[in-house]
Amino acid sequence: MIKTIIFDFGDIFINLDKSATPAQLEKFGIKNLPESIVAINQEYEKGLISSEEFFNSYKKEFSTVEKDQFLDAWNAILVDFPEYRLEFIKKLAAEKDYQLLLLSNTNEIHIDWVKENVSFFNEFQQCFDAFYLSYEINFRKPDANIYEYVLKQHDLKPEECLFIDDTKENTDAAAALGINVWNLEPTREDVIDLFTTKKELFS
Incomplete structure (x- = not known):
């Protein structure tokens, strides 16, 4: 579960x-x-x-x-943040059915750009119970220690977690620790379809 x-x-x-x-x-x-x-x-x-x-x-x-x-x-790597994805995570946060964490490999220059160009970034960040950025915690994916750090911070059981990432190397590393994963393919999948795409994990 x-x-x-x-x-x-x-x-x-x-x-x-x-x-x-x-x-x-x-x-x-x-x-x-x-x-x-x-x-x-x-x-x-x-x-x-x-x-x-x-x-x-x-x-x-x-x-x-x-x-x-x-x-x-x-x-230049940063394109846009569709607002419908904000609505998805806001709804998920409001329902309070799951603990929501964000775990991203990123850096100060990119986050500064996001804060300047995504007007709802603060609102987005507040949807999460914890917001882990690699440059703030001194770990990066796919190193095992970044996942172990998050599991330990929240006393989580790997089998009760789902990790969603677009990079297979990252999801493979999480899966090796017993975490459920979705290696999302951004050209044909969207996070808002989580509960239909991975329905077997939530039934």
Whole structure:
């Protein structure tokens, strides 16, 4: 029996264009990121370095890039947040049938953009019993410790949880811990159809 639903954010609630940032960065000659920069991206997503240190790492590697250009390119992945998904989570929160958690790999620059461009972000955040962003808790998916952290914080039994994420690597890692998962395919599925798509978990 599902008692807790854990949602990802990107491509579950907010639409993403995952090809947009690499395409924008390529305009400035930034392509085929070296391993050192890939590692920096992950450190930044875990909140282990500041936004300034993050940009400076790119500037050091790609000297032609300017900060405003870089920020625009970095945020190009973020598209829009359809309001009908807000209505879905508001209704779910009001019914109080499940504990609702959000667990997202994200970073300060992206969240700053969301706060500035999604007028109802605060209202959305308040729908959840807890709101876990990787850069605030210093863990990132698909590392097992991020799921273990959330389970421990709320004294959850994995078999009573459902985790929804668009990245198979992330749902596989959660499933390995005994958590029920939905690897949502954003081009053909929508989180608002949760109770029909995964009805076997709620019957």
